[in-house]
Amino acid sequence: QQQVKQSPQSLIVQKGGISIINCAYENTAFDYFPWYQQFPGKGPALLIAIRPDVSEKKEGRFTISFNKSAKQFSLHIMDSQPGDSATYFCAASSYGGYQKVTFGTGTKLQVIP
Amino acid sequence: GAVVSQHPSRVICKSGTSVKIECRSLDFQATTMFWYRQFPKQSLMLMATSNEGSKATYEQGVEKDKFLINHASLTLSTLTVTSAHPEDSSFYICSARDPAAINTGELFFGEGSRLTVL
Numbered sequence: 763q764q765q766v767k768q769s770p771q772s773l774i775v776q777k778g779g780i781s782i783i784n785c786a787y788e789n790t791a792f793d794y795f796p797w798y799q800q801f802p803g804k805g806p807a808l809l810i811a812i813r814p815d816v817s818e819k820k821e822g823r824f825t826i827s828f829n830k831s832a833k834q835f836s837l838h839i840m841d842s843q844p845g846d847s848a849t850y851f852c853a854a855s856s857y858g859g860y861q862k863v864t865f866g867t868g869t870k871l872q873v874i875p
Numbered sequence: 876g877a878v879v880s881q882h883p884s885r886v887i888c889k890s891g892t893s894v895k896i897e898c899r900s901l902d903f904q905a906t907t908m909f910w911y912r913q914f915p916k917q918s919l920m921l922m923a924t925s926n927e928g929s930k931a932t933y934e935q936g937v938e939k940d941k942f943l944i945n946h947a948s949l950t951l952s953t954l955t956v957t958s959a960h961p962e963d964s965s966f967y968i969c970s971a972r973d974p975a976a977i978n979t980g981e982l983f984f985g986e987g988s989r990l991t992v993l
Contacts (some may be wrong), residue, residue, distance in 0.1 A: 794980045805968045805984030851918060862909065863982055865919045
């Protein structure tokens with residue numbers, strides 16, 4: 763079964779701190795791992811994504827760490843800000859055209875001042 | 876990035892009626908669109924893959940006759956919830972891939988449609 767497990771379910775971080783969200787997958791055919799950010803009442807938007815040929819990708823304050831052997835990947839948000847408060851979904855797909863995306867269960871992040 | 880528009884954003888209907896939700900790709904042509912359903916504080920569950928000019932592919936457990944999907948053009952897919960009941964109340968979200976951004980694998984999502992069935 764194509765599953766993506768995500769933890770924690772919720773996270774409270776002080777402003778300026780580091781937010782860390784973890785995901786694990788089972789299907790070794792997955793070769794594209796995006797993170798989506800969703801604000802209440804809105805559709806998700808792509809935040810950052812990684813392919814398994816690299817172990818880390820950084821875009822501004824957001825970093826994905828990828829461990830292919832462990833089939834795990836994580837999102838690190840450095841210098842977390844109140845505006846980062848949202849629900850974050852990790853996802854995975856077998857990219858190659860229009861392969862469907864499997865989403866994790868989501869993490870609700872709250873950054874407090 | 877590419878823009879996907881959904882309409883209506885909110886709809887309230889009586890039990891037994893049908894509701895149509897539109898999903899449009901505004902600045903690109905999408906041969907494939909995806910329909911998701913999201914319950915409060917839960918993840919996105921893929922309902923079906925909408926293919927332009929052909930029948931939609933439904934995920935296991937999704938009733939084809941309840942959730943009718945039509946992809947009549949390269950920029951429009953519709954989801955019709957037929958004979959809606961309170962348990963169909965949910966947040967429905969569509970998404971699509973921009974062929975110009977196919978190398979990125981990025982999905983572009985609509986704003987979602989909140990359906991409440993009384």
